[in-house]
Amino acid sequence: MSQPLRLGIAGLGTVGVGVVKIVRKHAALLHARTGRDVVISAVSARSRDKDRGVSLKSYAWEDDPVALATRDDVDVFVELIGGEDGPARDAVAAALAAGKDVVTANKAMLALHGQELALAAEAADRTIKFEAAVAGGIPVIKTLMEALAGNEITRVMGVMNGSCNYMLTRMESAGLTYDQVFAEADGLGYLEADPALDVGGIDAAHKLAILSSIAFGTKVDFAGIELEGIERVSIEDIHAAADMGYKIKLLGVAQITGRGLEQRMQPCLVPDTSPLGQLEGGTNMVVIEGDSIGQVVLRGPGAGEGPTASAVMSDVLDLARGGARGPVFGQPAKDLRTSTPATSQLPAPYYLRMSLDDKPGALAKIAKVLGEAGVSIDRMRQYGHRETVAPVLIVTHKTTPAALGQALSAMAESGVMATSPVALRIEEV
Numbered sequence: 162m163s164q165p166l167r168l169g170i171a172g173l174g175t176v177g178v179g180v181v182k183i184v185r186k187h188a189a190l191l192h193a194r195t196g197r198d199v200v201i202s203a204v205s206a207r208s209r210d211k212d213r214g215v216s217l218k219s220y221a222w223e224d225d226p227v228a229l230a231t232r233d234d235v236d237v238f239v240e241l242i243g244g245e246d247g248p249a250r251d252a253v254a255a256a257l258a259a260g261k262d263v264v265t266a267n268k269a270m271l272a273l274h275g276q277e278l279a280l281a282a283e284a285a286d287r288t289i290k291f292e293a294a295v296a297g298g299i300p301v302i303k304t305l306m307e308a309l310a311g312n313e314i315t316r317v318m319g320v321m322n323g324s325c326n327y328m329l330t331r332m333e334s335a336g337l338t339y340d341q342v343f344a345e346a347d348g349l350g351y352l353e354a355d356p357a358l359d360v361g362g363i364d365a366a367h368k369l370a371i372l373s374s375i376a377f378g379t380k381v382d383f384a385g386i387e388l389e390g391i392e393r394v395s396i397e398d399i400h401a402a403a404d405m406g407y408k409i410k411l412l413g414v415a416q417i418t419g420r421g422l423e424q425r426m427q428p429c430l431v432p433d434t435s436p437l438g439q440l441e442g443g444t445n446m447v448v449i450e451g452d453s454i455g456q457v458v459l460r461g462p463g464a465g466e467g468p469t470a471s472a473v474m475s476d477v478l479d480l481a482r483g484g485a486r487g488p489v490f491g492q493p494a495k496d497l498r499t500s501t502p503a504t505s506q507l508p509a510p511y512y513l514r515m516s517l518d519d520k521p522g523a524l525a526k527i528a529k530v531l532g533e534a535g536v537s538i539d540r541m542r543q544y545g546h547r548e549t550v551a552p553v554l555i556v557t558h559k560t561t562p563a564a565l566g567q568a569l570s571a572m573a574e575s576g577v578m579a580t581s582p583v584a585l586r587i588e589e590v
C-alpha cells in the first residue's frame with residue numbers, strides 16, 4: 162500500500178482553514194483520486210488558542226513555521242501565511258533545503274522572490290506549486306503550463322483583483338463615489354489589511370508578473386510592470402465610459418513586443434459587450450491568447466476560503482500522484498530570460514474626458530491640438546453645459562502614448578481647459 166502524503170500547513174487563516182476542511186471532508190475522495198491517503202502531520206499559526214472553527218487536535222503544533230517546514234513527518238510544506246518576506250519566505254527556503262516540496266498561495270513572495278526560490282527548488286530537485294497564487298480558484302497556472310504548453314503565447318490579460326472589480330462595478334450600479342465604495346468595501350472586509358495592495362494595483366500586478374514568466378519564459382519581473390491603481394477612477398468617468406459603450410476595469414496585460422516585454426496593470430476601458438466588460442463584482446477573469454488555440458477565457462472566483470483552498474488542493478493532489486515535479490515556472494529557472502521591460506508604446510485608442518471653458522472656438526482649439534499631435538478623433542460627444550463649462554468626451558483612433566502625451570501637454574497650454582483632462586487607454590479585447 163502506498164505511503165500517505167504528509168502535509169505541514171503553516172498559516173491557518175482564510176485559506177489554511179479551507180485546506181484543513183477539504184483534507185478532512187474529502188479524505189476518501191482524495192485517496193480514490195491519488196491512490197494514497199493525504200494527511201496533515203502538523204500545523205502552525207501565530208495564536209495556538211484561536212478558535213478556527215475546525216478541530217486541529219489531531220495535528221502536531223509548531224509555533225515556528227521554519228520548524229514545521231523541516232519536520233521529518235512532513236513531505237509537502239503548505240505555506241499559507243502570506244507576505245513577500247519574513248516567516249513565509251524563510252520557511253519556504255527552509256523546506257526546500259530540507260528536501261520538501263512546497264505548495265503556496267503567496268503571490269507577493271513569488272512576484273518578488275520567485276526566481277531565487279525556483280533556482281533553490283530546482284537545485285534541490287524539488288518544486289514549488291502555486292495554482293492558488295493567481296486568480297484564486299481559477300485554474301490558470303495549469304492551463305498555461307500544461308493545457309496550452311504547445312502554444313506560443315501572444316498575450317495574457319485579465320481582471321485579477323476581485324476587490325477592485327467589486328468596487329468599480331459597485332460604483333456604476335449604485336452611482337457611488339470612489340470614496341463611498343472604498344469605505345463600503347473596507348467595512349465588508351473585502352480589502353487587504355493594507356488596502357493599497359488592492360486599490361493600488363499591487364496585488365493584481367504580483368499575479369500578472371507570475372503569469373508573464375510562465376507565458377513568455379522570462380524571469381519574474383514585478384519591477385518591470387507599468388502600474389497604476391484605481392484611485393483616480395471617478396464616478397464621472399464610469400458614467401461617461403458607459404455612455405460611450407465601455408466599462409472601466411483594472412486590467413493587467415502582458416505581451417512581447419518588438420521593444421521587449423510589455424506588462425501593464427492599469428485602469429482601462431473595455432467594450433461593455435466583451436467578456437471582460439461583462440465581468441461583475443468580485444469575480445476574476447483571465448484571457449490567454451496563443452498562436453494555435455486563439456483565445457481562451459477563464460472566469461471564476463479569485464478569492465475566498467473554498468475557491469482558494471480548492472486551488473491549493475489541486476497542487477497537493479498533483480504531488481500526491483507523483484511525477485509532478487517539473488520546473489517551477491514551466492522552464493528550468495536557470496534558462497528563463499531576463500526580459501527587457503517595454504513601456505506601452507504600441508498604439509491604442511484612448512478615451513479623453515475634458516471640461517472646456519464655454520466660449521467660442523474652445524472645441525476647435527482642442528481639435529486643432531489633437532490634429533497637430535497626429536491624434537485622430539474617432540467619436541466625440543458634448544453634453545449640456547454646466548454653468549460656464551462644457552463637458553466633452555472624445556474617443557481617439559489608435560495613437561501612441563507619446564502622441565497623446567504631446568496633445569495633453571498642448572491642451573494644458575491651450576487656455577480653454579476648465580480642469581485637467583482624464584485620459585484612459587482603451588484595450589482591444
Ligand SMILES: NC(=O)C1=CN([C@@H]2O[C@H](COP(=O)(O)OP(=O)(O)OC[C@H]3O[C@@H](n4cnc5c(N)ncnc54)[C@H](OP(=O)(O)O)[C@@H]3O)[C@@H](O)[C@H]2O)C=CC1
Binds near residue numbers: 177226242244465
Ligand atoms: N484570502 C484569499 O482569498 C486569498 C489568499 N491568497 C494568499 O493566501 C495566503 C494566505 O492568505 P489568508 O488565508 O487570506 O491570510 P490570513 O491573514 O487569513 O491568514 C494568515 C495566517 O498566517 C498566520 N501567520 C501569520 N504570521 C505567522 C507567523 N509568523 N508564523 C505562523 N503563522 C503566521 C496567521 O496566524 P493567526 O491566525 O494566529 O493570526 C494566520 O493564520 C496569502 O499569501 C494570500 O495572499 C491567495 C488567494 C486568495
Ligand SMILES: N[C@@H](CCO)C(=O)O
Binds near residue numbers: 297465
Ligand atoms: N485581495 C485579493 C485577494 C485574492 O488575491 C482580491 O481581491 O482579489
